[in-house]
Amino acid sequence: MSTGTEILALTEGKSSHFIATMGTGGTITGCAQSLNTLSEEEGKKPPQIIGVDPIGSILKEYFETGKMGVPHTYKVEGFGEDFIPPATDFTHIDEIRQVNDEQCFIMARRLARKEGLFSGGSAGGAIQMDLEVA
Numbered sequence: 001m002s003t004g005t006e007i008l009a010l011t012e013g014k015s016s017h018f019i020a021t022m023g024t025g026g027t028i029t030g031c032a033q034s035l036n037t038l039s040e041e042e043g044k045k046p047p048q049i050i051g052v053d054p055i056g057s058i059l060k061e062y063f064e065t066g067k068m069g070v071p072h073t074y075k076v077e078g079f080g081e082d083f084i085p086p087a088t089d090f091t092h093i094d095e096i097r098q099v100n101d102e103q104c105f106i107m108a109r110r111l112a113r114k115e116g117l118f119s120g121g122s123a124g125g126a127i128q129m130d131l132e133v134a
Helices: 002-010 026-041 059-065 101-115 121-133
Strands: 017-021 048-054 095-099
Touching: 002 026, 017 026, 017 121, 026 048, 048 059, 048 121, 059 095, 095 121, 101 121
Parallel strands: 017 048, 048 095
Antiparallel strands: none
16 A cells, blocks of 8 residues: 555645556556545545556456457567466456557657656556556
8 A cells, every 4th residue: 555655645636547557467456456545535536547558468458358368479578468467456447558569669768868767668658658648
């Protein structure tokens, strides 16, 4: 619950969305659980929880259909899966959106060039989705 508590404190409970890449599912599940619980305790609307999944991973398809899809190769590392991780609790996720390799790597390069942040493709994917949702 500590990450969710910290997010709520830093945003003064005014965050409308929580967007995170999905790998093992631990971060998005844990944050979603705590953000929902803490928001309700404070009488505030919980943020919309959006997972980011690379095209080629099976998590989005499983979330939407309940069926195991066929994974395809993708180059971005750090998120996406070809199995359903036990730490992922889809009941706390409102939506899953996908990004492709090109979007991830272009955004990672943009972060380095414009912000001086040296990150990987998974961070690029998360920021790409942040901008799309915003």
